[in-house]
Amino acid sequence: MTNPRYCGRFAPSPTGPLHFGSLVTALASFLEARSQGGQWLIRIEDLDPLREPPEATGQILASLDAHGLFPDEPVRFQSRRHDAYHAAINQLLEQGDAYRCSCSRKELQANWGRHPRHCRKDNAATGDRPFAIRFALKDEDCHWQDLLLGPQHQTVQAELDDPVILRKEGFYAYQLAVVVDDIDQDITDVVRGSDLLDMTAQQQQIYRALGSRPPHWLHIPVIVNDQGQKLSKQTHAPALDDSIPGKNLFAALVALRQDPPQTLVSAPVETLLDWGQANWQRGVIT
Numbered sequence: 497m498t499n500p501r502y503c504g505r506f507a508p509s510p511t512g513p514l515h516f517g518s519l520v521t522a523l524a525s526f527l528e529a530r531s532q533g534g535q536w537l538i539r540i541e542d543l544d545p546l547r548e549p550p551e552a553t554g555q556i557l558a559s560l561d562a563h564g565l566f567p568d569e570p571v572r573f574q575s576r577r578h579d580a581y582h583a584a585i586n587q588l589l590e591q592g593d594a595y596r597c598s599c600s601r602k603e604l605q606a607n608w609g610r611h612p613r614h615c616r617k618d619n620a621a622t623g624d625r626p627f628a629i630r631f632a633l634k635d636e637d638c639h640w641q642d643l644l645l646g647p648q649h650q651t652v653q654a655e656l657d658d659p660v661i662l663r664k665e666g667f668y669a670y671q672l673a674v675v676v677d678d679i680d681q682d683i684t685d686v687v688r689g690s691d692l693l694d695m696t697a698q699q700q701q702i703y704r705a706l707g708s709r710p711p712h713w714l715h716i717p718v719i720v721n722d723q724g725q726k727l728s729k730q731t732h733a734p735a736l737d738d739s740i741p742g743k744n745l746f747a748a749l750v751a752l753r754q755d756p757p758q759t760l761v762s763a764p765v766e767t768l769l770d771w772g773q774a775n776w777q778r779g780v781i782t
Contacts, residue, residue: 502534
């Protein structure tokens with residue numbers, strides 16, 4: 497099967513080295529793209545230098561290389577894309593789809609999410625207070641078809657759910673940058689963890705406000721530890737051992753319910769990836 501218009505991506509945040517849960521997501525997005533005959537890209541979402549150890553990006557890319565997960569284009573770094581995000585924010589402000597907000601988190605919580613400074617109505621009135629920029633959501637009952645989970649429905653509430661797209665510290669936010677780069681890179685399909693499912697309806701409105709159609713979505717279950725917590729830096733997930741990439745890929749295929757034969761448990765990386773591509777079944781993931 498070939499689909500030259502299919503384009504997927506893996507987009508980790510460099511808050512630490514790659515762990516097993518990230519490998520599972522990377523492998524799922526890679527095999528989904530390859531099984532479709534499409535392209536697969538890597539994007540480093542390095543937007544928050546306060547949370548990013550300087551060595552993390554190199555560790556992540558080295559792990560992906562060790563596991564044979566090579567992109568079809570040069571790796572993109574969001575830290576080099578500030579001009580594009582600035583232009584998108586200006587466009588949204590001019591369209592009335594974004595506004596300056598000087599309310600603190602404490603103030604918003606005290607007002608059940610409503611803006612005591614009426615930021616949406618009086619966009620320029622921030623005074624000398626530091627301000628964030630938020631996307632102005634519209635009330636919506638959002639429906640879409642997830643390629644694994646089936647029909648999805650989320651209710652979006654204007655003002656109460658408005659996401660920050662530029663933080664008060666001057667950092668561009670995930671909700672904006674991910675959409676701008678997906679549009680610019682012609683991403684047609686997004687495979688990611690189900691922990692990001694709740695952001696989908698908001699992101700779809702940002703796609704449309706920027707004049708683009710949202711991609712197809714495929715949300716896979718997140719990998720958890722023995723305490724039922726998602727593997728992450730916060731839950732002290734161990735880094736991948738890049739000296740045993742074949743064993744790691746075999747375990748990832750098992751986690752994705754692909755049922756690889758035991759004869760592959762010691763197979764080289766190339767053999768495992770070839771088998772995974774030839775036998776990929778997204779519908780069995782649970």
